[in-house]
Amino acid sequence: MTAEPLVIGLAGFGTVGGGLVRLLEENAELIRSRAGRDIVVKRILVRDTAKPRPLVPPSNTELTADPAALTDDPQIDAIVELIGGIRQARALIDKGLDKGKHIVTANKALLAEQGSALFEKAETSKLMLRFEAAVAGAVPIVQTLKESMSGNRIISLLGILNGTSNYILSEMTSNGLDFEVALKQAQELGYAEADPTLDIDGYDAAHKLILLIRLAYGVSYPYADLPVRGIRGLAAMDIKLAGEFGYSIKLIGEAREVRDISGRTRLEAGVFPALVLNRYLLGKVNGVYNAVRLEANAAGSLFFHGRGAGALPTAGAVLSDLVAVARGERADNSGFARLSLPEAAVLPQDDGRSSFYVRLTVEDRPGVLRDLAGAMAAEAVSVAQMIQKSGQGNIVPLVFMTHETTSRAMKYSLQRMTDAGLLTEPAVCYRVL
Ligand code: NAP
Numbered sequence: 001m002t003a004e005p006l007v008i009g010l011a012g013f014g015t016v017g018g019g020l021v022r023l024l025e026e027n028a029e030l031i032r033s034r035a036g037r038d039i040v041v042k043r044i045l046v047r048d049t050a051k052p053r054p055l056v057p058p059s060n061t062e063l064t065a066d067p068a069a070l071t072d073d074p075q076i077d078a079i080v081e082l083i084g085g086i087r088q089a090r091a092l093i094d095k096g097l098d099k100g101k102h103i104v105t106a107n108k109a110l111l112a113e114q115g116s117a118l119f120e121k122a123e124t125s126k127l128m129l130r131f132e133a134a135v136a137g138a139v140p141i142v143q144t145l146k147e148s149m150s151g152n153r154i155i156s157l158l159g160i161l162n163g164t165s166n167y168i169l170s171e172m173t174s175n176g177l178d179f180e181v182a183l184k185q186a187q188e189l190g191y192a193e194a195d196p197t198l199d200i201d202g203y204d205a206a207h208k209l210i211l212l213i214r215l216a217y218g219v220s221y222p223y224a225d226l227p228v229r230g231i232r233g234l235a236a237m238d239i240k241l242a243g244e245f246g247y248s249i250k251l252i253g254e255a256r257e258v259r260d261i262s263g264r265t266r267l268e269a270g271v272f273p274a275l276v277l278n279r280y281l282l283g284k285v286n287g288v289y290n291a292v293r294l295e296a297n298a299a300g301s302l303f304f305h306g307r308g309a310g311a312l313p314t315a316g317a318v319l320s321d322l323v324a325v326a327r328g329e330r331a332d333n334s335g336f337a338r339l340s341l342p343e344a345a346v347l348p349q350d351d352g353r354s355s356f357y358v359r360l361t362v363e364d365r366p367g368v369l370r371d372l373a374g375a376m377a378a379e380a381v382s383v384a385q386m387i388q389k390s391g392q393g394n395i396v397p398l399v400f401m402t403h404e405t406t407s408r409a410m411k412y413s414l415q416r417m418t419d420a421g422l423l424t425e426p427a428v429c430y431r432v433l
């Protein structure tokens with residue numbers, strides 16, 4: 001081995017940073033044979049150097065709390081950003097790029113919200129800014145979209161993009177666990193974000209979807225414009241009722257090309273809980289697993305599946321980026337030849353089409369079914385299936401599955417029911433895939 005090692009500054013020694021240090025040691029021989037050189041960690045940036053840690057840093061690696069010890073060291077070739085968050089991570093990456101360092105990051109929040117400026121800076125400086133671990137953990141979807149799918153037009157992409165939410169939903173479905181207990185387990189297993197509301201409220205999946213849209217369509221979709229709904233407050237009763245129709249409830253991120261009413265191509269995208277048929281591959285994705293289904297004009301359907309979070313699965317994805325840096329690959333950060341990407345032409349949310357699951361809580365009296373059906377008929381919403389369950393006293397849940405309609409028609413028919421005083425509780429409504 002004659003080549004100089006790739007020297008890295010690792011920012012973050014938590015779940016993923018710790019996993020990376022383990023994997024660099026465990027796979028050292030493999031890395032050498034694939035990259036033709038070693039990868040060594042010179043410094044590790046943490047918040048608190050005195051904190052007791054489960055893992056000992058490698059020999060000759062020092063812990064520091066000073067970001068300049070990474071960015072300003074001329075011996076460091078690349079910075080691996082695994083501290084998370086926006087402000088300090090942005091400052092570190094900005095400064096690292098200014099100082100000519102390649103960047104590897106798993107920080108989807110930063111890239112989704114402020115990535116455009118960083119990608120431009122990296123592109124202009126011909127530096128690598130790689131982020132395989134930022135989307136779907138171990139699932140190699142970033143490089144796949146950038147390279148393997150570059151000969152295909154992506155018609156749609158659909159996925160389970162948040163391991164924590166999927167873990168919670170699976171535990172609630174299969175083991176009858178309470179939401180809070182399942183969340184605590186996901187945190188203990190190292191799946192959840194430092195702020196787990198990002199997972200539960202759908203924003204982590206939204207960050208990942210923004211990155212997938214960028215890679216698949218070569219456009220920048222403004223993060224603030226993406227419709228996002230998470231799994232907070234999802235009732236065990238809806239999981240059970242969905243099961244009776246043969247469905248599971250999953251947190252879905254979706255983007256697809258559609259025509260608007262004037263025939264122009266638009267991007268319809270969003271994050272939302274949805275009913276997925278148990279017999280579909282997507283319906284079988286449980287626990288911390290993530291999945292992405294692509295529909296492409298040449299390839300047809302493709303399905304990718306794997307662990308979406310956790311120390312080693314995520315570290316493996318980070319390491320693949322580091323091997324690319326060590327090999328001296330060309331900086332192709334967005335997968336498109338433009339320096340800056342144009343803004344996406346977005347379909348208004350109300351124009352989106354879907355079937356819906358609707359649970360209505362009503363008084364069990366003659367004519368109520370007629371009135372509910374009337375509210376839907378008035379908006380041209382057609383019912384496909386319906387069940388009535390026994391409730392408490394004369395208050396009962398009624399569940400409708402609709403045929404495909406627009407979000408606008410569904411919203412207005414629920415409004416009609418509310419205005420007519422038909423509902424004793426707010427309606428519960430989820431899309432059906
Ligand atoms: P984590 O376990 O909370 O570890 C964060 C590490 O960063 C800690 O070592 C912490 O230092 C350090 N740190 C945080 N803020 C810092 C600051 N301002 N200055 C210096 N050091 C700082 O986080 P994680 O789960 O490894 O996640 C790291 C990143 O990977 C995040 O962007 C996350 O979204 C992403 N990610 C995580 C997973 C996963 O499964 N966990 C999967 C994919 C992507 P101390 O140790 O001193 O506190």
Ligand code: HSE
Pocket residue numbers: 134136137161162163164165191192193199204308309310
């Ligand atoms: N908190 C994230 C998840 C980590 O649960 O999917 C992986 O990005």
